[in-house]
Amino acid sequence: MKLKLFVLLQSVKIIWADRGYSGRELFDWVFTQLNCYLEIVKRQKGHQGFHVLPHRWVVERTFAWLSRSRRLSQDDEREPRSSESQVDLASSRLLLRQICHNQIAY
Incomplete structure (x- = not known):
């Protein structure tokens, strides 16, 4: 599957x-x-401490954007489908904000 x-x-x-x-x-x-x-x-050789890893920032940024949604800040959903729907809603809202040039208030 x-x-x-x-x-x-x-x-x-x-x-x-x-x-x-x-x-x-x-x-x-x-x-x-x-x-x-x-x-x-x-990690890149020779670096110590925090540094931005290639491609990882995309995932971290997406998680940060999604966590701004109140329903996703805690995992209180009983069904996985309900959690998936909330992620879809939050992603749709982010996409609409980008299409409308951030004119929609969060």
């Missing part, structure tokens, strides 16, 4: 993941089930 995202978007060919997701079994599963590659985003 393919995930909904990969049914709708065949252009997704690479999934970026944290070091915690490294492992041969996961690489193989992603390739066979989703027909794309799993790329682990690693």
Whole structure:
């Protein structure tokens, strides 16, 4: 069974993941089930402390935008479908704000 995202978007060919997701079994599963590659985003050598990792900022920024929605600030939903609907609503609101050049008050 393919995930909904990969049914709708065949252009997704690479999934970026944290070091915690490294492992041969996961690489193989992603390739066979989703027909794309799993790329682990690693720290750059020689850097100490905090620094922005490539591609990770996109995910972190998206989570920050979604967490501004009051219903998503806590996970109080009983059904996973309800949580998914709230993420869809928050994403739609963000998309509408971008289309309307941020004219809609949050």
